[in-house]
Amino acid sequence: MQIADEELELLVADLxxxxxxxxxxxxxxxLKRRFERxxxxxxxxxxxxxxxxxxxxxxxxKRVVEEITVNVTEMFRDPHFYLAxxxxxxxxxxxxxxxxIWLAGVASGEEAYSMAILLYEANLLHKTLIYATDINxxxxxxxxxxxxxxxxxxxxxxNYLAAGGKGDFSEYYTARYGYIxxxxxxxxxxxxxxxxxxxxxxxxxxxxxICRNVLIYxxxxxxxxxxxxxxxxxxIFGFIALGSKETLKFSGMSDKYKVLKSGExxxxxxx
Amino acid sequence: xxxxxxxxxxxxVVIGGSAGSIKVLIDALPAITPHLRLAIVVVLHRKNAxxxxxxxxxxxxxxxxLVKEIEEKEPICSGICYIAPPDYHVLVEKDRTxxxxxxxxxxxxxxxxxxxxxSAAVVYGASLACVLLSGANSDGAHGLIMAGAHNxxxxxxxxxxxxxxxxxxxxxNVVENYHILQPEQLAGFINxxx
Ligand SMILES: C[S@@+](CC[C@H](N)C(=O)[O-])C[C@H]1O[C@@H](n2cnc3c(N)ncnc32)[C@H](O)[C@@H]1O
Numbered sequence: 472m473q474i475a476d477e478e479l480e481l482l483v484a485d486l487x488x489x490x491x492x493x494x495x496x497x498x499x500x501x502l503k504r505r506f507e508r509x510x511x512x513x514x515x516x517x518x519x520x521x522x523x524x525x526x527x528x529x530x531x532x533k534r535v536v537e538e539i540t541v542n543v544t545e546m547f548r549d550p551h552f553y554l555a556x557x558x559x560x561x562x563x564x565x566x567x568x569x570x571x572i573w574l575a576g577v578a579s580g581e582e583a584y585s586m587a588i589l590l591y592e593a594n595l596l597h598k599t600l601i602y603a604t605d606i607n608x609x610x611x612x613x614x615x616x617x618x619x620x621x622x623x624x625x626x627x628x629x630n631y632l633a634a635g636g637k638g639d640f641s642e643y644y645t646a647r648y649g650y651i652x653x654x655x656x657x658x659x660x661x662x663x664x665x666x667x668x669x670x671x672x673x674x675x676x677x678x679x680x681i682c683r684n685v686l687i688y689x690x691x692x693x694x695x696x697x698x699x700x701x702x703x704x705x706x707i708f709g710f711i712a713l714g715s716k717e718t719l720k721f722s723g724m725s726d727k728y729k730v731l732k733s734g735e736x737x738x739x740x741x742x
Numbered sequence: 743x744x745x746x747x748x749x750x751x752x753x754x755v756v757i758g759g760s761a762g763s764i765k766v767l768i769d770a771l772p773a774i775t776p777h778l779r780l781a782i783v784v785v786l787h788r789k790n791a792x793x794x795x796x797x798x799x800x801x802x803x804x805x806x807x808l809v810k811e812i813e814e815k816e817p818i819c820s821g822i823c824y825i826a827p828p829d830y831h832v833l834v835e836k837d838r839t840x841x842x843x844x845x846x847x848x849x850x851x852x853x854x855x856x857x858x859x860x861s862a863a864v865v866y867g868a869s870l871a872c873v874l875l876s877g878a879n880s881d882g883a884h885g886l887i888m889a890g891a892h893n894x895x896x897x898x899x900x901x902x903x904x905x906x907x908x909x910x911x912x913x914x915n916v917v918e919n920y921h922i923l924q925p926e927q928l929a930g931f932i933n934x935x936x
Contacts, residue, residue, distance in 0.1 A: 476836070498815075498833075498835060498841040499835060499836060500833035500834060500835050500836075500841050500843075500861050500864075501831075501833055501841060501843040501845070503864075504833070504843070504845075504857070504861070505845070541843065541844060541845040543844055543845055543846060684844050687814045687830075687841065687842045687843065687844065688841075688843070690815075691815060694815075714844075716813065716814050716827060716830060716842050717814060718813070
């Protein structure tokens with residue numbers, strides 16, 4: 472189904488007025504694609520019927536939010552990013568008595584387990600709390616369980632090695648019936664919670680904030696709001712890490728931050 | 743259709759290709775006028791990031807035009823040759839900026855040519871030209887249908903000249919109005935657009 476610009480704005484308004492989900496700051500081209508994709512998946516014959524369902528069925532809204540947001544993720548996505556974390560950030564964190572890390576837009580949690588493995592191998596996990604948040608409760612349920620398809624492990628163990636993994640990746644999980652479960656030792660230091668970057672406030676002070684492949688879906692204004700939120704939530708000399716195509720450069724905050732040497736999208740707060 | 747029927751007035755050309763398309767592009771680039779008043783957007787299937795920066799360097803060596811990998815929310819300017827980054831779909835916003843999207847692969851591809859053809863067509867309409875080159879799958883065909891529906895100009899590489907004819911061929915099977923392009927006509931075709 473093709474959704475026209477005006478129709479898209481109707482859906483955005485419906486979701487906000489009726490259910491309190493504010494997608495008005497999302498980049499329109501991808502939002503439009505997501506709605507069109509959903510209408511196609513669920514085989515709506517017309518826009519009117521699609522909209523009617525959204526307006527009348529509060530249960531369906533859960534599915535809408537799940538499908539409108541892009542939840543694609545993997546363990547050790549962009550392995551070189553994790554190499555940079557190991558080389559440039561972990562040694563600094565090691566000097567702190569206690570470490571708080573916020574993973575915003577963590578999706579189904581692969582990123583949180585990757586981070587936990589990194590910290591574990593640096594012997595820092597025991598003194599760290601990982602706050603893993605997302606707008607989407609369904610993906611957080613998956614994250615909490617730490618159960619993923621076994622078929623993905625070949626790719627993940629390659630990523631793990633490319634990310635400077637020091638151990639035997641298969642020791643971090645147990646496999647059963649086509650699925651793997653990551654060791655509870657890794658999730659013991661994680662706190663999962665819904666948090667909406669559009670509307671929710673800061674909830675703690677962190678030494679590291681990682682928010683990857685979330686801001687590409689936001690327009691400039693919303694990106695700026697989120698940068699302020701992160702700035703308010705980050706300790707001085709803390710680190711912000713973004714996805715490989717995202718930048719703090721144009722945020723009006725760049726003079727408060729210094730990009731790290733590695734060439735990865737990691738900044739340190741210097742004032 | 744003859745090349746001279748294409749008047750100027752196009753603002754953007756999206757070039758999609760897969761296996762066998764790089765050589766066509768590299769051969770054409772030196773003959774493309776560097777200060778063309780149109781933006782060139784290249785969406786090629788790549789293996790990985792290293793592969794892509796190699797491609798950017800290679801293309802740079804062939805032209806005076808600015809050749810760059812697309813950054814998110816970057817304004818689309820004429821006279822620049824933009825390359826899709828690996829592992830992201832490239833979308834066009836109404837205010838003529840790019841946005842990137844790491845959602846599911848389309849036709850086993852990310853970037854997908856379909857996605858960019860369709861998204862650019864919605865914004866540029868009849869001032870868009872789409873070119874589909876050699877490739878081994880059927881990405882691009884659906885996007886060209888959408889582009890056609892928005893009155894974009896369509897050119898497809900002659901499958902007989904394509905190292906991998908499947909992609910141009912599957913597009914020709916479903917698209918209605920298009921120009922057939924010989925590889926050596928690509929530069930002239932683009933120069934005539936603006
Ligand atoms: C593409 S995933 C990124 C996952 C992971 N960070 C990575 O890079 O692999 C984007 C995530 O952002 C979440 N998200 C989208 N809008 C959000 C919002 N307003 N607040 C919090 N999370 C949001 C989505 O639910 C999704 O899980």
